[in-house]
Amino acid sequence: MKILFFSAKPYDKVFFNKHNTHSLQLDFLETHLGPHIVNAVDAGTEAVCVFVNDKLTPEVLEVLAGKGVKIIALRCAGFNNVHLETAKKLGMRVCRVPAYSPEAVAEHAVAMLLTLNRKTHKAYNRVREQNFSLTGLLGFNLFHKTVGVIGTGKIGKAFCKIMLGFGCKVLAYDLYPDAELSNTGVEYCPLEQVLQQSDIISLHCPLSADNKHLVNEQSLQLMKQGATLINTSRGGLINTSDVIQALKTGKLAYLGIDVYEQEEKLFFKDLSGSIIEDDTIQRLMSFPNVLVTGHQAFFTEEALTQIAETTLNNIYLLGEGKEPDAAFMLV
Ligand code: NAI
Numbered sequence: 001m002k003i004l005f006f007s008a009k010p011y012d013k014v015f016f017n018k019h020n021t022h023s024l025q026l027d028f029l030e031t032h033l034g035p036h037i038v039n040a041v042d043a044g045t046e047a048v049c050v051f052v053n054d055k056l057t058p059e060v061l062e063v064l065a066g067k068g069v070k071i072i073a074l075r076c077a078g079f080n081n082v083h084l085e086t087a088k089k090l091g092m093r094v095c096r097v098p099a100y101s102p103e104a105v106a107e108h109a110v111a112m113l114l115t116l117n118r119k120t121h122k123a124y125n126r127v128r129e130q131n132f133s134l135t136g137l138l139g140f141n142l143f144h145k146t147v148g149v150i151g152t153g154k155i156g157k158a159f160c161k162i163m164l165g166f167g168c169k170v171l172a173y174d175l176y177p178d179a180e181l182s183n184t185g186v187e188y189c190p191l192e193q194v195l196q197q198s199d200i201i202s203l204h205c206p207l208s209a210d211n212k213h214l215v216n217e218q219s220l221q222l223m224k225q226g227a228t229l230i231n232t233s234r235g236g237l238i239n240t241s242d243v244i245q246a247l248k249t250g251k252l253a254y255l256g257i258d259v260y261e262q263e264e265k266l267f268f269k270d271l272s273g274s275i276i277e278d279d280t281i282q283r284l285m286s287f288p289n290v291l292v293t294g295h296q297a298f299f300t301e302e303a304l305t306q307i308a309e310t311t312l313n314n315i316y317l318l319g320e321g322k323e324p325d326a327a328f329m330l331v
Contacts, residue, residue: 001025002025003315004029004048005027005048006048007051008028009030016311020312024315034057035057041063047070047319048064048072048073050074056087058083061086061087061092062086070092070093070318071318074094074311075097076307077100079096080234088331098328101302101303102153104297104299105155105204106156107158108298109297110163113256116254116289117254119139122137142163142166143168144167145168146169146197146198147163147170147198147201148201149172149204150172150173150203150205151173151174151233152177152178152181164186171186171189172187172194173191195223197224200228201230202229203231204232206233207233207236212236215239215243216242217239220245221251223252229252232257232258234259238257240284254289256293260284265278314329
């Protein structure tokens with residue numbers, strides 16, 4: 001079985017080759033999948049393996065199906081970049097890795113929060129220049145703060161548990177509240193209440209047509225003056241220009257984002273020698289109270305191992321005419 005990987009990075013090759021126990025043929029392309037490249041897919045390719053910023057539009061899927069591709073394997077959890085209805089219509093199977101160390105993402109959200117509230121990024125640079133002054137490094141305790149968690153699936157749940165460990169009050173909003181989490185002390189309430197009462201808000205719901213720009217001018221109005229917002233979920237959950245306004249007025253005191261709406265032109269690339277044309281991200285990065293990381297929340301040894309093992313097993317089973325666990329299948 002021949003599998004063509006898009007958006008493949010050196011670490012993808014390492015982990016997928018290491019865990020290729022069924023000796024599948026793995027070919028790697030660095031480029032994103034999209035209309036510009038789809039015609040280059042070789043006949044004989046039975047599966048394509050894609051990541052968060054590959055674009056599987058109806059047109060792209062139709063070309064792939066025409067070339068005989070039968071399996072779309074997402075090596076990630078989110079699937080907002082794949083037009084599932086078209087895949088289904090074309091008789092393709094779409095699998096994903098729904099959980100690969102949710103703790104990896106939850107812990108990164110916490111790392112962003114602790115960097116922002118204790119300014120460790122500034123302290124690191126300052127001390128290296130033999131500047132041991134504390135002026136400008138004043139932080140705040142997480143203990144007894146109210147943390148609002150939007151989306152309490154696998155990642156949100158792991159994040160809630162860590163925040164409870166810090167001694168925070170945790171409010172949560174989810175379309176489907178989790179009874180087990182309620183028993184641990186998390187208080188589910190309506191979205192408006194979470195926004196109004198939280199000192200810190202962390203987004204852990206998937207992006208959908210219904211919640212695009214969940215954080216916008218109106219929802220920001222509801223938040224406390226000086227709130228902290230963390231987004232490790234999907235960039236489209238935030239209206240970036242509204243957030244920039246909120247940072248300017250101090251409505252938001254801190255922003256930590258691992259995802260960005262226009263990230264496909266930037267993230268996962270070394271652009272250190274380039275001129276970045278995206279003025280919005282440049283404006284965001286100019287704020288001293290904003291921390292941007294390039295979609296690295298998932299990036300741990302444990303998570304990459306699980307991604308490779310699950311993805312290859314899904315493809316192998318589908319190729320053998322067997323059915324992977326329903327939890328891995330989208331179509
Ligand atoms: P999950 O499917 O386990 O949980 C998602 C939860 O969000 C569910 O409980 C669902 O009911 C809830 N939800 C859905 N729509 C909602 C809405 N409009 N408002 C409130 N809650 C809503 O997903 P998981 O594994 O926890 O992942 C969450 C998201 O994290 C993914 O969809 C993905 O976008 C993002 N992610 C980011 C990564 C990174 O490296 N930055 C890595 C992996 C996932």
